[in-house]
Amino acid sequence: MNQKWFHSWSVVEGNMAIFSKTDLEIVKQLSGAPSLGQETVTQQGKFESFYRDLIVGFGKWEFDPTQVSNPCPENKGNVHIWQGYEDKIIPRKLNQYIVEKLGWIKYHKVPDAGHFFIYNATLYETILRELVNG
Template identity: 45%
Template sequence: MEYRKTRPGTRSSQYMHLIAPRTSPCLFPRAGYGESDPNPKRDVKSEALDIEELADQLELGQKFYVLGASMGGYSVWGCLQYIPHRLAGAALVVPVINYWWPSFPAELSRQAFKKLVVPEQRTLWIAHNVPSLLYLWMTQKWLPSSAAAMHNPEIFSKHDMEVLQKMMAMPRTIENKSRQQGTYESIHRDLLVAFGSWDFDPMNSTNPFPQNEGSVHIWQGYEDRLVLVELQRYISKKLPWIKYHEVPEGGHMFMLVDGWTDRILKALLVGEEPSAA
C-alpha cells in the first residue's frame, strides 16, 4: 500500500485521510489508484480492513481519525460499520450516496435520482443493475456516459466551476499517476462498489461514541448537484448522533475553497464549531 503525507483537501476523491493525534495527516489511496494494488474483489468491507492495516503499519495507534470526501465517503461508512473500535472520530464531506440503500423511502430516492443529468442516471443504473456492462458503457463513444467522470459542466455549481478552473491550471502529474493502472481498476471499480449492493445499510449504523468520546460529521453543500442535499438531510435525521453541517453556497467541491479544510478539521479534531461561511 502507498501513502502520502499531505494537507487534506488538496487532491481529488481517490484518496481518504487518516489522522492520528500528534501526527501529520496521511492519504490512503483506494485499491487500484496510484501504486496501490488493484483488488478485483474490492468492496466496502475490504476497504475498511485495508485502512485498518495501513494504520497499523504506520503505527498510528489504537485509535485514529478518518476523513473521506465524495467517493471516499463510502470508505468512511465502511470504517463506521467494520472497525468502529479503531476510530477516534470521522468526517464525511459530500459523501457519495447509494440511491438503493434500503432505508430511503422509494419516492424520495426516485425523485432525487431524476434530478441527476441523464448520462449520470444511466451510469449509476448500470453500475447497480448490470455491473458486467459498466466497462462497455464507460468506453463506448455513441452516448455520453458518466457526467462526473467527464467533468460535464451541467453537474457543477458556479462555485465548483471556479474551483475546477483553478485546478485545470495546475500540473496534472498527480492525477495522471493516480490512474496509472487504468480507469477500470480506479474509477469504474469505485462506481461498482459505491452503487452496488452493500452488506449493510448505513442508516442502521450505531453510534461508535456513546460516551461522546468522539464525533462523526457529515458536511454537505446545498448547491451540490452530484450528491443531493435532500438525501443527506434524510440520513442525518435517521442518525441524529451525526453532526450535520450544511454549507449554504457550497457545491460538491466546497472543501477545496480556501479555509474550509481547516474548519472541517477543527470540528473533527477539537470540536470547534465552524463560523458562518
C-alpha cells in the same frame, strides 16, 4: 460502461454541467496547480477505476448505512457531515436522510457551496477548527 443506448455517466464524459457555479470556479483554480499522486488515480486503467467506483456507489452493500452504530460511544468523539447546498454530485436529501436516521451525526449545512467546497481555504479552516475543537 461501454454501451451506447443510454447516456454515459457525466463524470466519465467530462461533462462540466454536473458542477455547481462555485465548483467550476474551484476547478479553474485547481487546474493550474500540480496534483500530487494524480497519476495513480487511474493506474489500473480508466475503465477499471470508474467501474470500481460505480460498484461502490451503486452496488449492493453488505450493510445498511442507516443501521451503523455510533463509533464514538460515551461522546468521546464526533462524526460530522458537511454538505454543500449546491452539490450536484451527492444529493442533499441523501445526507439529510442518513443524519435523520443516525441522530449522533453532526450535520453542517454549507450554503453557496458545491461538492468541492473543501478547497475553499476559509471553509477548510472552519471545518478544521470544528474538528479540533469538537
